[in-house]
Amino acid sequence: MKKISEKITSEMIAAFQKAGYDEKFAKVGISNRPDLCEYQCNGAMAAAKAYKKAPIMIANDVVAQLADSEVFSSVEAVNPGFINLKLKEAFVSAYLNEMRADTYLSVTQAENPQTIMLDYGGPNVAKPLHVGHLRSAIIGESIKRLGRAVGHKMIGDVHLGDWGLQMGLIITELKLRKPELVYFQEDFSGEYPKEAPFTISELEEIYPAASAKSKVDEEYKAQAMEATHLLQQGTPGYMALWNHIMTVSVNDLKKNYEKLNVSFDLWKKESDAQPYIPEMVQYMKDNDYAHLDQGALVVDVKEETDTKEIPPCMILKSDGASLYNTTDLATIVERMKLFHPDEICYVVDKRQELYFTQVFRCARKTKLVEEDTRLQFLGFGTMNGKDGKPFKTREGGVMRLEHLLEEINEEMYKKIVDNRSVKEEDARKTAQMVGLAAIKYGDLSNQASKDYIFDIERFTSFEGDTGPYILYTTVRIKSILNKYMETKELPEGTILPAASDSEKALMMEMAKYGSVIEGAFADKAPHKVCAYIYDVANAFNHFYHETKILSEENEEQQKSWIQLLILCRDILEKCVDVLGFEVPERM
Ligand code: ARG
Numbered sequence: 081m082k083k084i085s086e087k088i089t090s091e092m093i094a095a096f097q098k099a100g101y102d103e104k105f106a107k108v109g110i111s112n113r114p115d116l117c118e119y120q121c122n123g124a125m126a127a128a129k130a131y132k133k134a135p136i137m138i139a140n141d142v143v144a145q146l147a148d149s150e151v152f153s154s155v156e157a158v159n160p161g162f163i164n165l166k167l168k169e170a171f172v173s174a175y176l177n178e179m180r181a182d183t184y185l186s187v188t189q190a191e192n193p194q195t196i197m198l199d200y201g202g203p204n205v206a207k208p209l210h211v212g213h214l215r216s217a218i219i220g221e222s223i224k225r226l227g228r229a230v231g232h233k234m235i236g237d238v239h240l241g242d243w244g245l246q247m248g249l250i251i252t253e254l255k256l257r258k259p260e261l262v263y264f265q266e267d268f269s270g271e272y273p274k275e276a277p278f279t280i281s282e283l284e285e286i287y288p289a290a291s292a293k294s295k296v297d298e299e300y301k302a303q304a305m306e307a308t309h310l311l312q313q314g315t316p317g318y319m320a321l322w323n324h325i326m327t328v329s330v331n332d333l334k335k336n337y338e339k340l341n342v343s344f345d346l347w348k349k350e351s352d353a354q355p356y357i358p359e360m361v362q363y364m365k366d367n368d369y370a371h372l373d374q375g376a377l378v379v380d381v382k383e384e385t386d387t388k389e390i391p392p393c394m395i396l397k398s399d400g401a402s403l404y405n406t407t408d409l410a411t412i413v414e415r416m417k418l419f420h421p422d423e424i425c426y427v428v429d430k431r432q433e434l435y436f437t438q439v440f441r442c443a444r445k446t447k448l449v450e451e452d453t454r455l456q457f458l459g460f461g462t463m464n465g466k467d468g469k470p471f472k473t474r475e476g477g478v479m480r481l482e483h484l485l486e487e488i489n490e491e492m493y494k495k496i497v498d499n500r501s502v503k504e505e506d507a508r509k510t511a512q513m514v515g516l517a518a519i520k521y522g523d524l525s526n527q528a529s530k531d532y533i534f535d536i537e538r539f540t541s542f543e544g545d546t547g548p549y550i551l552y553t554t555v556r557i558k559s560i561l562n563k564y565m566e567t568k569e570l571p572e573g574t575i576l577p578a579a580s581d582s583e584k585a586l587m588m589e590m591a592k593y594g595s596v597i598e599g600a601f602a603d604k605a606p607h608k609v610c611a612y613i614y615d616v617a618n619a620f621n622h623f624y625h626e627t628k629i630l631s632e633e634n635e636e637q638q639k640s641w642i643q644l645l646i647l648c649r650d651i652l653e654k655c656v657d658v659l660g661f662e663v664p665e666r667m
Contacts, residue, residue, distance in 0.1 A: 081182050084175050084591045088151060088167070092121055095145040101127050101138060108165065117156070117164035118588065124161040135161025169577035172587045177574045179593070180647055185654065186594030189231035197235045197415055198224050200427035201337070201344060204241035205329045206250055206287050209336050209481040211471050211534075212429065215460045218523050220427040221342045221660045222606040223458070229658055230601045235419060240333075240349035242326060243407060245294075246287060248308030251321055252300065253290035254278070255307075263317035272317070276324035280332045283325065312354075339485060341516060341660050353410035357402055360410055360448075361395060369446040370395055381441035390434070393442040408439050412448050412455075423454040425604070430459025430529060458604055461531035463523070471534050488515040491540050492548075496667070510664045514548050515540070517661040521547030524659055525610035545614050547661065553617040554652045555667045556624070557645050563630055564642055571639035575647070579637065582626050586619040586648070593651050597658070606659060613655045620648055 082090075085108070092106040105123030113120070124139040131138065139157035146155040154166040179186045200220025203213050220236065227234040254277070255264050261277055262268050278286065294301040311318040330347065337343065361377065364370040370379050375398030382390045395406055415421060426436060436457040443449050465471045473479045493511035496502060502510075522539035526532040542548045578584035592612065600608040629645070632638040656663055 081178055081186055081188075081594075083186065083595050084172075085595060087171075087175070088119060088165075091146070091149060091151040092123075092142075095142045095149075096123065096127075098145045099138075099141040101131065101142070105130075111164070113164075117154075117166055119165040119167070121163040121165065122161075124157075124163065128161065139163050167584075167588070169584055172584065172591060173575045173577045175591050176587055176644070176647060179591070180575075180643070184229075184594075185647075185650065187229060187597045188594065193232050194422040195233045195235065195419060196227055196423045196425060197237060197419060197421040198227075198425050198427065199237055199239050200224075201236075201238040201342070202241065202428060203238065203333055204244070204246060205333075205349075206246055206283055206325050208284050209333065211463055211479045211481060211484060214340075214481055214484070214519075215463055215523060215528075216427050216429070217337065217340055217342045218520050218660065219458070219460055219528050219606065221340075222520075222524055222609075222658060223425070223427065223601075223604050225658045225660060226597065226601040226604075226606065226609070229597055229654075235346060235421070236344045237346040237348050237415075238333075238344040239411070240330070240347065242322075243312070243350035243354070245304060245308050246291070247311055247322060247325065248304040248306070249290035249294055250283070250286055250325060251307040251311065251318055252304040253286050253293070254321070257286075263321045265317070268317065272320040276328050277321075278324070278328065280328050283328055336481060339516075340481075341662070348411075348414075350407045350411070353407050353414050354402075356410040356413045357406055360413055361406075364395060364446055367446070374398065379442045379446060381438050381445060383441070390437060390441070393438040405435070405439055405442075409443060409448060412439075412443050416449060416453070421453065423456060424449075425454075425456040425458055427458045427460065430461060433457060433459050456604075458528065460528045461526075463534050464531055466533060466535060468533070485515065485519070488519055488536060488540065491515070491536055492518065495540065495542070502666075506666070510667060513662055513664045514551055514667065517547030517551050517656075519547075520659055520661050521550065521610060524606040525614075527605070527607050545610075548667075550613050550617050550652065550656065551661075551663055552667055553620055554649060554656065554663045555665070557620065557649045557652070558663070558665070560624075560629060561642065561645055561649065570646075571642050573636075573639055573643065575643045576637065576640035580623075580626060582619070582623040583644075586616075586623045587644070589616045589619045590644075590648055590651055593654075597655075600658075609655050609658055613652055616648065616652060616655075 088108050089106065092108050093103040096103050096106040105127040106121065107123055108119050108121045111117045111120045124135040124142065127133075127138050128135040136157060136159055139161045142163060143155050143157045146152055149155065149168075151168060151171050152165050153168040154164075156164045158164055198220050200216050201213065202216055203209055224234045224236045254261070258277065262270070262272060263277075290304070294304055307318065311322055361370070364379065365377070370377050373392065376394055377396040378392035378394050380392045382392075393405055394403055395409070396402060412424065415424060428436070440455040440457070443455065449455065463471050471479055473483070489511050492515040493507055496507045496511055496514070518539040522534065523532070525545060538544070539546055540548060542552050578587055596608060596612040600606060627641070629638065629641045632641065653663055
C-alpha cells in the first residue's frame with residue numbers, strides 16, 4: 081500500500097500540474113513550524129526562478145487547485161511563498177483503516193528479497209561473554225529482525241572465535257593440573273571419554289588463570305603456543321579436548337544468548353574456515369595477487385585516493401602461520417560457496433574498522449566475492465561507564481554479561497515490588513523482561529557508531545526516553561483493552577476521524593510506521609525505531625490523559641477508540657519485537 085507521505089505528495093503533484101507548473105516542485109515535507117501547520121511545501125520558491133514569477137503568486141495558483149481536496153483540511157499560501165498544510169481528519173483515519181487491513185501494517189515487502197548474512201555476536205570460546213560482546217549481539221539481532229520485517233532473507237552467523245591461543249592456553253593449564261588424563265598420552269589408541277574432564281565453571285576459571293600466567297611466564301606461553309600449533313595440526317588428544325571445550329562452552333553461550341533474546345541461524349566458527357585456506361592461498365599466489373614481503377605473504381590493498389596509510393593485508397606470516405585476516409577471508413570464501421549472499425554485514429567494534437577495510441579490499445581485489453556482492457562494516461562505539469571510560473565492575477575488572485544482567489534485574493525487581501503487592505515469581509519474571517528492555521533500548525536508542533554511557537539508573541527509569549517507559553505505555557494500552565473486554569466484545573467497524581487535536585496527533589504518528597521501519601532498515605539504524613516509538617508513546621499518553629475512553633457514552637466513539645488502541649498496541653509491539661525485547665502482560 082502507498083505511504084501516507086506518498087498520498088500527500090500525489091495530491092500536491094496534481095495541484096501543481098493543474099495550475100500549470102512542473103510536478104518536480106511539488107515536494108511536501110513535515111512542517112518545521114508545528115504551531116502553524118502539519119506539513120509544508122516550499123516548491124513555489126524554487127518554481128519562481130523557472131517561471132520568472134513571484135513565489136507567492138505560484139503558491140496562490142496551487143492553493144486554488146486544492147479547494148476541495150480530500151487530503152487537506154487547510155491549505156494556505158503565506159509570504160514569501162510557503163504553502164502550509166493541515167490534513168483532513170477523515171483522510172488520516174482512512175489511512176489507519178487501510179493499514180489495519182494490510183498484513184504488514186503498511187510495511188512494503190522487498191520485491192526482490194536479498195540474502196544478507198550478518199556476522200554478529202562474535203564471542204570467543206571458553207572466555208566468558210563480557211559487555212564488549214553485548215553491543216554486537218543487541219545491534220545485530222535488531223538489524224536481522226528489521227531485515228526480516230521488510231522481507232529479506234537474513235542469515236545470522238555467530239562466527240565463534242575458536243581458533244586462537246586461548247585453546248592452547250587451556251590445554252596447557254589442563255595438562256599441568258591433570259597430566260594423568262588420557263588426552264595427554266601420546267600412545268593412547270582407545271576411544272576418548274564422552275564426558276568433558278571439566279565443567280563450565282572450571283573452564284571459566286582455567287582460562288583467566290592460564291592467560292594471566294602466560295603474561296608473566298615466557299616458558300608457559302611458549303608451551304601454550306606449541307599446544308595451539310599441535311591442535312591446529314590435528315593432534316588426536318588435543319582435538320578431543322577441543323571438542324569438549326567447544327561443547328561445554330557453546331552450551332553455556334547458548335544459554336546466555338537466550339537470556340538476551342538473541343538467536344543465531346548459524347553457529348559457524350573460525351575453525352570451519354580453515355580447510356579453505358590452502359586452496360585460497362594457492363589461488364592468490366597463482367593469480368599474482370599475493371607477493372612475499374620479508375618472508376610474509378601479503379596482498380597490497382592501498383588505493384591512490386587514500387588519505388591515510390592502508391597497510392597490506394597479510395595472508396601468511398613468515399613462519400607460514402595463518403592469521404585473523406586469513407580466517408576472515410577464508411570465511412568469505414565459505415560463505416560465498418554455501419550461501420551466495422548478496423551482502424555480508426559485520427557488526428563489530430568500530431576499533432576493527434581499518435582491519436575490515438583491509439579484508440574487504442583484499443576480498444574484492446582477489447575476486448573472492450562477485451562485483452556486486454556488498455561487504456559492509458557496521459562498527460559500533462564503546463559502552464562506557466559514568467566516568468566516561470569503558471564500562472567496568474565496581475572493582476575495576478571486566479564486567480561479565482551475566483553479572484550485568486543480574487544487576488539490572490535486581491534493580492528492576494526492586495522497582496516493581498516497591499509499594500505493590502505482586503507475587504514473587506511474577507515480579508521476577510516481569511523484572512527480567514523489563515530489565516532486558518532497559519538494556520536493549522538504552523543501547524539501541526543511540527546511533528550505533530557512537531560511544532554511549534551505560535547508566536543503570538536512567539535506563540531503568542519508568543519515565544523519559546527508556547525501554548521501561550515504552551513497555552509501561554504498551555502495558556497501559558493492554559490493560560485498557562482488557563478492562564473493556566471484561567464487559568464487551570472486541571468491536572468491529574472502523575476508526576473514526578479524530579475527535580481532538582491530541583487524537584489526531586497520535587494518529588499521524590501511527591501513520592508513519594511503515595516508512596519508519598523501511599527507513600530504519602535502509603540505514604541499518606535501529607535507533608530510528610526507538611525515536612519513533614518514543615514519539616508514539618508520548619502521543620498516546622497525551623491523548624489518553626485528555627480522553628476518558630472507558631466511560632465514554634457514545635458507543636460508536638468508544639468502539640473507534642478501542643480500534644485505535646488495538647492498532648497502536650500492534651505498532652508498539654511490532655517495534656519492540658524488532659528491537660529484540662518483549663512486552664509483559666502486567667508491570
Ligand atoms: N571474536 C572477535 C572478538 O571478540 C570478533 C569477531 C568479529 N567477526 C569477524 N568476522 N571477525 O573480537
